[in-house]
Amino acid sequence: QVRLVESGGGLVQPGGSLSVSCAASVNIFSTNLMAWYRQAPGKQRELVAAITSGGTTNYADSVKGRFTISRDNANVYLQMNSLKPEDTAVYYCYAKINLMNFWGQGTQVTVSS
Numbered sequence: 001q002v003r004l005v006e007s008g009g010g011l012v013q014p015g016g017s018l019s020v021s022c023a024a025s026v027n028i029f030s031t032n033l034m035a036w037y038r039q040a041p042g043k044q045r046e047l048v049a050a051i052t053s054g055g056t057t058n059y060a061d062s063v064k065g066r067f068t069i070s071r072d073n074a075n076v077y078l079q080m081n082s083l084k085p086e087d088t089a090v091y092y093c094y095a096k097i098n099l100m101n102f103w104g105q106g107t108q109v110t111v112s113s
Contacts, residue, residue: 009107022093033096034076038089
């Protein structure tokens with residue numbers, strides 16, 4: 001069973017930066033896809049950023065130029081800069097491993113003055 005554990009969420013002022021991390025219980029070096037999703041109150045969960053095993057990245061239009069996803073053998077990271085109140089959400093780590101989907105429990109990110 002694969003476990004994904006997020007950390008690093010919190011409260012930050014608009015324009016600030018925050019980094020969230022996801023630790024996997026298995027080596028994810030060859031994992032097909034790792035990604036970050038988010039879900040704001042009353043809204044559907046949406047893709048924020050994704051990274052393939054080859055290092056190709058993809059971002060939601062709303063975060064392009066502000067967020068950066070990266071990975072190593074056991075972790076996936078999301079660096080968030082120039083944060084806006086509309087970035088407030090629970091951020092979830094996602095992994096597709098051998099055609100199976102795995103989710104973390106989520107970490108709250110709140111952008112507010």
